[in-house]
Amino acid sequence: MSNPPTLDPPAGARAYRLRTARGDFAVVDHDVAPGAAPKGTALLLPGFTGSKEDFHLLHQPLAARGYRTVAVDGRGQFESAGPRDDESVYAQRELARDVLAQIQALAAENDGEGPAAGPLHLLGHSMGGQVARAAVLIDHSPFASLTLVASGPARISPSQQERVRLLHEALAVMTMEEVWEAIQAMGAPQDAGGEDHLRRRWLAHQPTQLLVTGRQLCAEPDRVAELAALPLPFHVLSGAADDTWPLPLLDEMAVRLDAHRTVVEGAEHSPNVDRPLPTAEALADFWDGLGVRPRGRRDGGS
Template identity: 35%
Template structure:
């Protein structure tokens, strides 16, 4: 879960509603400053939202990119859907890419969003310019004592989402505005979407070989202290995709919030090379 440090939108960042495959998609967007060099589509992770990317939107816009971050179907402010398969999440990403950019998008997926982005590459590489994976992995994250996802899957739909959120946040001190936002975001999720995403973190397939076969340029990065997919697993994934992993200093699982300037500095040369 990415935790924003402020809810105030930077200058040049706007809220908008896009037409998704299954209903309205809530988004945050920014337009390129000066000469436009491309479009970036940002896919959030499990229990996340478009707000996870707010700090990087103006930085990418300043570098000449139109940028769109969105809530996935059934996530926070986007409409629910009937189908919460990984393929459908990916189809929505491809649909949005086509809708907002005539020349394809540089797509970045964060955490669970990386699984969606990989599937989008497999299903529609022609609609993408590049693929970037941030704090993500080659497939399922898995279930263990530290992250008992199977128990959460069983609880969703039986236990109120607010109660589940409060259990996750127990003992954590945050500014009141951020505490309120996190509770609102978690409880606004369609439980079916949240359950599906959680189950996919348990059993999503490894499609790295299919991604590599597309020939899309790939960038892989993580925070220095990322605590989701093991560091060696991410490094191995990068190698299988023909690249190396970029480590963002002074950040953990959410570099876009924790150190946005360093993230963009590490990522921008790749984007410009392929724009």
């Protein structure tokens, strides 16, 4: 479970509901910093059990580099509503179609002359990376690049599959409140500010979304060859340690994609939370260098 420092938007950000053709989605939107030359917009997709708040610490450093960032709760995640009795809306293809609708809504702002003008970059963390991959495989044309953060080529590792299985068994007989108490009893990590914000986020998640997306994570096929066939620049970024998709898998995927590769030292599965400043620098460097940097280059974050 990712551990954002707070659920409150960072200074300079707006929290609102993005209206799209497929419904409204809760977002945190941070415009380019005053005095910075606007370079583009990035849509940020969170992972399994995560939310838009997982990107709070990236907004300001990316704004200083000229990038507007829009972090979104997917359907059924935290503050984006989703039904309890309809599993079909959480199928990966449906979540991917939601992403395309979100991008369309951003691109339509002020007829393309407003803050969304310029390249639109897509970034997904963990499960969000696989949703992002599915979106560009439906239609890559709106995107200037795809960044996969701690998101691997196929299903999650056996140890993580076991954790998802245990969660599913718990959700079959327990409420979200009871599952939260069980997670805490097992010694889940807490931040220095306490667990209240994490508990509030957990209880707001739609359990049906967790069931469907969890099954998908355990069965995801390898679609790297399909992705590599697209005319898009790719960036594979991860921490230096990851038990969800081990680093050799991420390294190999980057080679298969001819992708730019960044390893952020001192970070694990959530470099956006663990080491936000070097993560933001690596993202901005990649976006800045599109059309300049040869594909396949690897960087190591400090």
